[in-house]
Amino acid sequence: xxxxxxxxxxxxxxxxxxxxxxxxxxxxxxxxxxxxxxxxxxxxxxxxxxxxxxxxxxxxxxxxxxxxxxxxxxxxxxxxxxxxxxxxxxxxxxxxxxxxxxxxxxxxxxxxxxxxxxxxxxxxxxxxxxxxxxxxxxxxxxxxxxxxxxxxxxxxxxxxxxxxxxxxxxxxxxxxxxxxxxxxxxxxxxxxxxxxxxxxxxxxxxxxxxxxxxxxxxxxxxxxxxxxxxxxxxxxxxxxxxxxxxxxxxxxxxxxxxxxxxxxxxxxxxxxxxxxxxxxxxxxxxxxxxxxxxxxxxxxxxxxxxxxxxxxxxxxxxxxxxxxxxxxxxxxxxxxxxxxxxxxxxxxxxxxxxxxxxxxxxxxxxxxxxxxxxxxxxxxxxxxxxxxx
Numbered sequence: 001x002x003x004x005x006x007x008x009x010x011x012x013x014x015x016x017x018x019x020x021x022x023x024x025x026x027x028x029x030x031x032x033x034x035x036x037x038x039x040x041x042x043x044x045x046x047x048x049x050x051x052x053x054x055x056x057x058x059x060x061x062x063x064x065x066x067x068x069x070x071x072x073x074x075x076x077x078x079x080x081x082x083x084x085x086x087x088x089x090x091x092x093x094x095x096x097x098x099x100x101x102x103x104x105x106x107x108x109x110x111x112x113x114x115x116x117x118x119x120x121x122x123x124x125x126x127x128x129x130x131x132x133x134x135x136x137x138x139x140x141x142x143x144x145x146x147x148x149x150x151x152x153x154x155x156x157x158x159x160x161x162x163x164x165x166x167x168x169x170x171x172x173x174x175x176x177x178x179x180x181x182x183x184x185x186x187x188x189x190x191x192x193x194x195x196x197x198x199x200x201x202x203x204x205x206x207x208x209x210x211x212x213x214x215x216x217x218x219x220x221x222x223x224x225x226x227x228x229x230x231x232x233x234x235x236x237x238x239x240x241x242x243x244x245x246x247x248x249x250x251x252x253x254x255x256x257x258x259x260x261x262x263x264x265x266x267x268x269x270x271x272x273x274x275x276x277x278x279x280x281x282x283x284x285x286x287x288x289x290x291x292x293x294x295x296x297x298x299x300x301x302x303x304x305x306x307x308x309x310x311x312x313x314x315x316x317x318x319x320x321x322x323x324x325x326x327x328x329x330x331x332x333x334x335x336x337x338x339x340x341x342x343x344x345x346x347x348x349x350x351x352x353x354x355x356x357x358x359x360x361x362x363x364x365x366x367x368x369x370x371x372x373x374x375x376x377x378x379x380x381x382x383x384x385x386x387x388x389x
Contacts (some may be wrong), residue, residue: 008152009195013186015145016194020098023138024061028334030131046086046300050293053090061277063095064187064224067243071228072327075236080309084239085300088246092218092289098190099282101139102197107147113140149198156204170209172259176251179216189221195310200277207280208266211258214285215251222247223237234314238307245310250292 057066070087073079079087113136120133134357156162183192196213199205224246229240257263269287273279296303325343 001303005152005155009149011144012148012150012152012198013191013195015141015148017145017188017191019138019140019145020061020188020190021138021140023135023142024059024139026131026134026136027059027061030128030135030301046082046297049086050090050093050297053087054088054094055090057091057094058097061095061098061190063091063189066091066094067222067225067240068228071225072331075232075241076237076323076325076327078325080302081235081238081242082300085242085246085303086297088239089244089297089300090238090292092246093286093293095189095221096289099193099197099285101142102146102194103276103282104281105278107143110140110143113137114144115140118142140162146194146198149195150201153198153202153204157202162204166205166209167212171194172212172255175209175212176216176219176255179213180220181216181219183217183220184223187221187224189217192217192220193281197281198277203277205277207270207277207284210277210281211266211284212255214281214288217253218247218288218380219244219251230325238304241307241310242303245306245363246292246296249303250288250296253292253295254288266270294338348358 053066053070056069058062060066067088067192070079070084070091074081074084117133117135117137117140121130121137124130124133169178179192180196183189193214195211196205196217200210222240225240226244229237254265258265265284265287269280269284272283323344325340325347326337331337
């Protein structure tokens with residue numbers, strides 16, 4: 001029976017993750033041109049970074065993917081740490097959209113969504129319509145996976161071993177550790193929160209215990225950014241450190257407020273949607289990240305300061321000859337990667353044109369050099385980082 005539960009739960013989790021990715025890919029393709037324009041906003045100010053981070057993460061359905069993309073931008077020198085901080089904060093808010101979708105409880109309509117989505121994918125000719133089909137199919141598969149996970153946990157009612165485990169997890173600090181550990185393994189806070197909501201659907205967990213697991217899940221999701229920063233420069237490593245610091249400090253703050261100062265955060269959430277634990281988990285996740293962003297936004301400079309202390313060293317100087325707009329991590333988000341490739345090609349074309357013009361002038365004046373050229377050492381004459389002579 002135990003193995004059957006695990007296999008069914010694993011199958012449901014697989015469908016959930018695949019549906020989430022499929023829906024995210026469809027949304028990403030449908031919003032491709034708009035996502036390219038969002039890139040221009042990234043380098044304006046930190047507040048716009050929060051907005052862009054929220055929107056992009058809501059589209060691609062993964063805060064980890066957004067953070068990895070941000071690390072790519074930082075590594076390429078396109079974004080500084082202050083701007084990256086805003087986008088990371090926004091990504092934490094945007095990732096809560098998956099939990100809100102699960103809380104809609106439209107499981108009965110999931111097969112219809114899959115049927116319509118697959119039908120559109122098979123028979124539609126227009127690319128944009130196919131993207132809509134992909135979104136619908138992913139949406140339906142996500143909820144079918146959610147339903148399978150919930151069904152798998154049904155036999156756990158009255159199971160003494162499970163009840164003992166849940167009693168131990170109700171300890172706030174152990175709950176945080178469990179939440180962080182599960183999310184590190186899955187590398188997706190949306191998936192781990194989906195499991196939490198599946199437990200709630202069967203009445204196996206209440207919000208007062210789930211809230212601390214949820215806090216830990218926000219810490220665990222940082223593992224992807226940390227792994228992505230391996231091999232990157234010091235500034236990119238500091239961006240990953242900011243993501244970790246933001247979630248750890250937010251969790252510590254909420255733990256202090258709830259446990260020491262007895263702030264009735266759980267009571268407030270329960271008052272919004274009484275009797276619906278699945279919706280309460282989604283609302284607590286959204287509330288945690290919004291409140292954390294509001295509190296941390298004014299002191300984002302201190303996060304950057306702490307990250308520099310945590311990851312010491314001098315920030316790298318850009319080499320003369322390097323790709324200015326591209327980093328391999330940016331390739332994880334194709335619409336934005338395409339925009340960056342076009343910028344890089346345009347920049348290199350401009351460099352080649354300028355260098356060709358300069359070389360032409362040198363050869364033209366080679367027999368009768370101007371005073372300027374006569375005073376230059378041919379071995380040291382460079383233009384745009386390229387040796388001309």
